[in-house]
Amino acid sequence: MSGFIADSAEIINSTRGENIRMYRNARLIDSNCGANVSIGEESTIVKSELADYVSINRQNYIRESRIGEFTTVE
Numbered sequence: 001m002s003g004f005i006a007d008s009a010e011i012i013n014s015t016r017g018e019n020i021r022m023y024r025n026a027r028l029i030d031s032n033c034g035a036n037v038s039i040g041e042e043s044t045i046v047k048s049e050l051a052d053y054v055s056i057n058r059q060n061y062i063r064e065s066r067i068g069e070f071t072t073v074e
Contacts (some may be wrong), residue, residue, distance in 0.1 A: 009039075017052065034069075 002019050005011070009022035010029075017035030024041040031048045033061065039045060040058035048062050051069040056062065060073055067073065 006041075023058070 004023075005023045006022060006024045006026065007073065009023050009026045011022070012027070012029045014033060015030045016028065016033040017037065019036050020033055021038040023039065026039040026041060026057045027044040029044070029046045030049065031045050033045070033050045034052035034054065036053045037050050038055045040056055040060065042058055043056050043060040044062070045056065046063045048065045049065065050056070050067050051071070053070045054067050055072045057072070057074050062073065
């Protein structure tokens, strides 16, 4: 798998696709993450599904959600 995962990012009990990018202090918890996803710094994703090509900008908290392909969360 290529992509980028910051040293301070956490992936806990989650699946992830190829080429994901997780920045400083990003957290993916109990979630499924598609390919080519970007999770910005200080963002937390909990019990959610992110489809391919989703972009989560910095400082977001997402819980129990489904986010479709090519969506950007500001």
